[in-house]
Amino acid sequence: MKPRSDTDNGTILRTFDVSKTFGKFRALKSISASFPRGAITSIIGPNGAGKSTYFNLLSGAFPPSSGRIEFESRDVTNVPQHKFAHMGVAKSFQITNVFPLLSTRENVRVALQALVSRYDIWRPRAKLPGLTERADALLAQVGIWHCRDRVAKTLAHGEQRALEIGMALASDPRLLLLDEPTAGMSPEETRVMMDLIVKLAQERTVILVEHKMKLVMGISDRVLVLHHGELLADGTPSEVRQDQQVKRVYLGQREH
Amino acid sequence: MNDMSQMMADVPARSNSLFDVAVRHRAVLASLFLLIFPLIMPFKALAANILIYGLYALGFNLLFGFLGLLSFGHAALFGTGAYFCGIAIVHFGLPWYVAILIGTLGGAGMAAIIGALAIRTRGIYFAMVTMALAQCVYYLFYQAESWTGGENGLRGINVHVIDIFGLKFDFLDPLTRYYVIAAFVILALFALSRILASPFGAVIEAVRENEARARASGYNVLLTRLLTFILSGAFCGLAGALAALHLSIVPIEMLHYETSGMVVMMALLGGMGTFFGPFIGAAVFMLLENLVSLWTVHWQLIVGAVFVACVLFFPAGIWGTILRKIRP
Ligand SMILES: Nc1ncnc2c1ncn2[C@@H]1O[C@H](COP(=O)(O)OP(=O)(O)OP(=O)(O)O)[C@@H](O)[C@H]1O
Ligand SMILES: [Mg+2]
Numbered sequence: 001m002k003p004r005s006d007t008d009n010g011t012i013l014r015t016f017d018v019s020k021t022f023g024k025f026r027a028l029k030s031i032s033a034s035f036p037r038g039a040i041t042s043i044i045g046p047n048g049a050g051k052s053t054y055f056n057l058l059s060g061a062f063p064p065s066s067g068r069i070e071f072e073s074r075d076v077t078n079v080p081q082h083k084f085a086h087m088g089v090a091k092s093f094q095i096t097n098v099f100p101l102l103s104t105r106e107n108v109r110v111a112l113q114a115l116v117s118r119y120d121i122w123r124p125r126a127k128l129p130g131l132t133e134r135a136d137a138l139l140a141q142v143g144i145w146h147c148r149d150r151v152a153k154t155l156a157h158g159e160q161r162a163l164e165i166g167m168a169l170a171s172d173p174r175l176l177l178l179d180e181p182t183a184g185m186s187p188e189e190t191r192v193m194m195d196l197i198v199k200l201a202q203e204r205t206v207i208l209v210e211h212k213m214k215l216v217m218g219i220s221d222r223v224l225v226l227h228h229g230e231l232l233a234d235g236t237p238s239e240v241r242q243d244q245q246v247k248r249v250y251l252g253q254r255e256h
Numbered sequence: 257m258n259d260m261s262q263m264m265a266d267v268p269a270r271s272n273s274l275f276d277v278a279v280r281h282r283a284v285l286a287s288l289f290l291l292i293f294p295l296i297m298p299f300k301a302l303a304a305n306i307l308i309y310g311l312y313a314l315g316f317n318l319l320f321g322f323l324g325l326l327s328f329g330h331a332a333l334f335g336t337g338a339y340f341c342g343i344a345i346v347h348f349g350l351p352w353y354v355a356i357l358i359g360t361l362g363g364a365g366m367a368a369i370i371g372a373l374a375i376r377t378r379g380i381y382f383a384m385v386t387m388a389l390a391q392c393v394y395y396l397f398y399q400a401e402s403w404t405g406g407e408n409g410l411r412g413i414n415v416h417v418i419d420i421f422g423l424k425f426d427f428l429d430p431l432t433r434y435y436v437i438a439a440f441v442i443l444a445l446f447a448l449s450r451i452l453a454s455p456f457g458a459v460i461e462a463v464r465e466n467e468a469r470a471r472a473s474g475y476n477v478l479l480t481r482l483l484t485f486i487l488s489g490a491f492c493g494l495a496g497a498l499a500a501l502h503l504s505i506v507p508i509e510m511l512h513y514e515t516s517g518m519v520v521m522m523a524l525l526g527g528m529g530t531f532f533g534p535f536i537g538a539a540v541f542m543l544l545e546n547l548v549s550l551w552t553v554h555w556q557l558i559v560g561a562v563f564v565a566c567v568l569f570f571p572a573g574i575w576g577t578i579l580r581k582i583r584p
Contacts, residue, residue, distance in 0.1 A: 059472075085474030097472070099465035110462045114474035117455035119483065125455045164469075171474060 012037040012175055012205045018067030020053050027053045029229045040201045042208045042216035045226035051209045052094055052179055059091040059177045060084040085114060090173035092164040094180045100153035107152050107163055108135040111170035142166040158189035179209045213250055275584050282531050283449035287442040300430035302546055304437050306539045308499045311441050313522040313534035314448060315491025321528035323484045324464035328383040328516050329390030333489040335511035337363035337496025339397055342410040342506045352415045356497045363493015364486050371485035375478055394511040409507040413500050437498050444491055460484055525566055527573025536575040
């Protein structure tokens with residue numbers, strides 16, 4: 001057992017030697033890290049570094065091949081994905097994941113409903129109190145209230161990403177996990193999204209996966225760098241920026 | 257595409273356009289249609305058959321159209337409903353209404369068993385697993401000859417009088433029989449409409465739309481699939497029970513894989529993912545079968561051609577296409 005002393009209040013999530021193998025390929029090699037509560041922690045690294053794999057372990061999409069994960073000092077290593085929202089952990093995917101044929105408002109309404117009614121086959125869903133109002137409030141918070149009646153798949157890419165974050169917020173998570181929330185966005189959309197993330201982080205812990213180092217350095221309290229499935233560096237943005245190995249990995253990726 | 261999208265989402269609207277009002281009262285409208293249907297239909301026995309297969313298709317579509325899982329084994333649910341109802345009457349001498357309940361529960365129970373085994377697979381694998389399990393059910397009932405009559409079918413389901421709260425109805429009169437069966441189908445329509453408009457109905461849609469997102473939102477996708485399968489089984493079981501009463505016999509063909517394939521065609525023909533489309537599909541299918549077989553033994557060729565034409569030119573199905581046209 002690890003000592004629990006000062007870490008419990010300060011740490012929201014920890015991984016102990018987690019590894020993930022796909023067939024024979026070791027995508028993630030024995031990563032131990034802890035994520036401070038109330039902070040923005042970014043996980044960066046070049047393409048194929050294992051960021052999404054790590055992210056999927058943290059968010060419960062699949063269990064690690066070995067190792068252990070603790071959320072708020074509770075072992076969640078083998079907890080199935082659908083229980084995470086109820087524990088206070090929510091996420092958005094690297095590839096946009098909304099309910100494409102439902103209206104924007106219904107997307108968020110369904111996400112909200114998961115917390116109050118999942119197996120009721122009899123009452124009219126319209127009678128569940130407050131869900132539509134809260135859905136509208138969340139849509140306003142992520143800046144797409146004006147799209148509420150549109151079918152989700154007709155939204156612009158940036159709007160769909162915002163919608164996904166709105167859905168993630170439905171469970172009022174203490175921990176919000178975002179996998180490349182600005183992927184495929186224009187510079188303008190990216191700026192709006194980063195502002196939103198900073199705003200959301202005022203009330204909750206945020207873990208952000210990103211491969212563009214520059215984008216997250218300014219807003220992150222901590223940065224983890226993954227490379228070839230290994231944890232290359234772990235520290236404050238300025239520490240990580242000074243790190244020789246990190247410099248080497250990011251050399252030749254000048255556009256980032 | 258927009259039309260399709262809105263069609264797939266289940267009545268959230270509060271608007272008061274005539275169309276939306278109609279959608280909200282779809283069960284009432286469908287029931288009214290069933291009440292006048294035999295008056296415009298030349299053959300009453302066929303009308304009752306359409307009711308039964310229409311209900312079978314509606315139950316199937318809950319899984320296929322609304323959840324997005326294609327089962328090729330629904331004959332097992334339909335057939336189990338029929339056999340359980342028949343066995344309750346023939347071997348246990350139970351009253352007709354208890355037999356109907358047993359048939360319905362039988363369909364649901366069989367769905368629970370098949371579902372528990374098949375629900376982890378998807379796509380073509382799900383279709384194959386359900387089909388294989390349905391074949392097992394076929395042989396089970398085929399072999400249990402002392403209970404089911406084997407290949408001769410279960411005979412002697414003789415219900416002549418239906419009494420409801422002291423009122424007696426002559427079940428041998430075709431029109432009366434139609435309305436007795438219609439009463440159950442109407443109840444089922446209201447139940448189905450209610451399920452689709454319920455919170456669980458929203459979960460079904462969400463799982464169909466995006467499983468990963470549904471899971472991340474906090475829904476247990478496997479359990480949702482299983483429960484939907486069981487609900488589907490209950491509707492199909494009820495349809496089977498009504499078939500047993502209507503035919504007075506349960507032919508083993510009810511469990512045949514052709515009965516599984518037929519319901520897929522009916523749902524596609526009418527419009528999967530619409531509330532009433534599968535019923536329309538069943539009606540068109542059976543009318544074609546009956547009318548065309550009057551003048552040629554090659555009726556399957558004609559019905560098949562109509563089916564292919566429909567799928568190619570009206571992919572939303574007959575009812576789905578009509579809904580698109582009249583939607584404001
Ligand atoms: N399901 C899988 N099966 C096999 N290999 C996989 C699987 N998922 C990921 N990988 C491999 O694991 C490695 C890490 O992938 P991962 O998606 O975690 O990278 P990433 O850091 O998120 O990259 P990107 O910046 O492109 O999103 C890659 O080489 C990838 O091909
Ligand atoms: Mg990734």
